[in-house]
Amino acid sequence: MSVKNKDLAALSVDQLWRLRAEIERLLSSKIETEKRKLEQRLAQLEGRTEPKKRTRRPYPTVRPKYRNPERPSEIWSGRGKQPRWVRAQLASGKKLDDLLISQTH
Known part of the structure; x- marks a missing residue:
């Protein structure tokens, strides 16, 4: 799919902003899907059944000084x-x- 510069130049500012928002939404969805696939593949390679969840290490409570x-x-x-x-x-x-x-x- 190719978009010609003439086609984009003919669009109004509002139309371009809507197009940009739609592109951002689609990209973020596709990136998230690809990330899940890669995490599943990594889990298979490591011999795990579920993707590894990242958790922050617990910090000890610090007394006021x-x-x-x-x-x-x-x-x-x-x-x-x-x-x-x-x-x-x-x-x-x-x-x-x-x-x-x-x-x-």
Whole structure:
């Protein structure tokens, strides 16, 4: 199947957007079907009967390490992005060690 540039150029913007949406829908469906086929084939090669399901490893719960001295209900484990209150405390001249929970009790 070939589409000539003249045919596409004759379409309105709305028609082109509808065509694009239809192409995306068809592509995503075909890709998903192909992916399932490949996973089944891989399972056969590995001697499994069902495709392998990916699961995330369980992460242990992390206890909070830092507490906001101004609002004790605000805590942070020290992982991930620093909360605003931590950045504000650091900007005011405090050190991260000053916010440790063992020091705020």
